[in-house]
Amino acid sequence: MTETCTLKTTALCEACKQAGGKMVDFHGWLLPVQYDGILAEHKAVRESAGMFDVSHMGQIFVEGPKAWEFLQYIACNNIKNGPAEGTYFHILTDEGTIIDDAIAFCLSQEQFLVVVNAACVETDFNWLKKHAENFGVTVRNESDNWSMLAIQGPKAVEVVDQILPGVKDLPRFHISPLTMFGTDGYVTRTGYTGEDGVEIMLPNAQITELWDVLKQLGVKPCGLGARDVLRLEAGYLLNGEDANPTKTPYEANCGWVVKLTKENFIGKDALVAKKAAGFKSRLIGFVLKTAGVPRSGCKVFYEGKEVGYLTSGTFSPLYKGIAVGYLASEIPAGADTEIEIHNRRVPAQVVKPPFYKNRV
8 A cells, every 4th residue: 555545635636636736734634735836826825816725624613502602722823703704723731832824713502613734633623522511512523524615815805706795705714605516615815825716615515615606707826835834934833833733822923812801711820820920932934035944943043142042944036035933042033143054054034924914
């Protein structure tokens, strides 16, 4: 058996291959890293519309009279429970460190849909189930039954409105039920690229029909490579790297998702204590001053001393090399640093993410 035979595949795997996708292992999933090329796909999303197969992401439903109360306990952020509202939040350990970042959508007062990262589906599901008994809620992992396409770019909503009239009226971070190709699904309006866009969730059997229609409308298939450049430019965290179980939301520059005024949530006591003691590292951004491509794990030097390491790095068509990483000391924005790439120290400047200002 070959290595690829052991990888999970999405319902769009064959369609991605037929579109020229170069398939790679991504956290145990066989997914396209690129089609025509990262630069072309990046350009499509920044200037027009591109689509990403994100069917590997997880869908967990939380149901019961205390569904909102339960999620309030699970999340460090305040979960919105207005009709169709969505909330970005972090799932924390008892020590206040990050298990995953996720989005909870209110389908009704007694039902929420939580969209989680692919590599964390089982971990998140087991964590939620572990705490669900105290609230009498039901937690269902429906990830294997759903597929999802993210359509991103300044023209994305305009294109999708042709096949899903009214989607342009859906507010940011909201969800709406839909009927398409004879089946029911959901459309959300969040995004991971710094551009406007929507995500459409359909049962696996119908997702290829959506892919084909969008291709006919000129939406460009895009892969993991472009997605990573786009999300880093926009200042979004990469779970497992920029956000991981050794770091708190404060250290990951996401203190805004922590609501210490809440009565209680998992990790609250630990966060209060750690915040009072002060944090020894923080996530900051870098732009290279000369040629080079920074990568995760590269060492960072300041005034000749090693002060930290990178967790994400890439070449950005909008700049040069860009990166984020954790530094062990307070270093001001604008400071000159060096990043070690292939045993060579490359000059870089400290900047505050995002590198690309969101249009939405």
